Amino acid sequence: MDKKHIFLIGGGEISERETEAIDRAALEARQKTGAIVFIGAAAGDSEGYFECFKTYYSTLCDNKDFVFLKSDASSEEARKTILDASLVYLGGGDTQVLKDTLDNWNAKQIFEDAIASGTILAGISAGAYVLVNDWFYYNNGTIETGSGYGLAPINLECHSTEESRKSIEAQTEKDFISLKNCEYYSY
Numbered sequence: 001m002d003k004k005h006i007f008l009i010g011g012g013e014i015s016e017r018e019t020e021a022i023d024r025a026a027l028e029a030r031q032k033t034g035a036i037v038f039i040g041a042a043a044g045d046s047e048g049y050f051e052c053f054k055t056y057y058s059t060l061c062d063n064k065d066f067v068f069l070k071s072d073a074s075s076e077e078a079r080k081t082i083l084d085a086s087l088v089y090l091g092g093g094d095t096q097v098l099k100d101t102l103d104n105w106n107a108k109q110i111f112e113d114a115i116a117s118g119t120i121l122a123g124i125s126a127g128a129y130v131l132v133n134d135w136f137y138y139n140n141g142t143i144e145t146g147s148g149y150g151l152a153p154i155n156l157e158c159h160s161t162e163e164s165r166k167s168i169e170a171q172t173e174k175d176f177i178s179l180k181n182c183e184y185y186s187y
Helices: 020-028 047-058 075-084 095-105 107-116 162-171
Strands: 006-009 036-039 066-069 087-090 120-124 132-139 142-147 152-157 184-186
Touching (some): 006 020, 020 120, 020 184, 047 066, 095 107, 142 162
Antiparallel strands (some): 132 142
């Protein structure tokens, strides 16, 4: 794969423009025209999160067609919306809530088809976790783990710190990539 189709973002506040360089790189990677789709299921379909995203992203590109794909969308609606998109952004929040929504849509297949058609996928935190093989999240000395769709064939830790990385390394045999807030990995 010559071009990068997946952008995994370790965290950061879009309202503070902390991920601007990453977001610009994802936008520049687009190969087709179409809406920019925001999936905010991990944050409970927060209208405020979507409005913040839309306001911010509209300053980064000329595209003014933004779609908020909510959890209650049918799998058919999700498929059409995602396949027609130039970029799909999966927001942060609760990874399991996001994964449950995506599973209801059969999103792994939809995402594979979207990538094949030139759609860019970008995920921040929970949004990144659903796109990788396995993920690790360090929370007050406890390590949470889960599995994503394996679209980016790596294992990932978001919101990484030296303490979290060392703790995860001590408890797993798996290789993984640690991303601090405002860092990214593209595939």
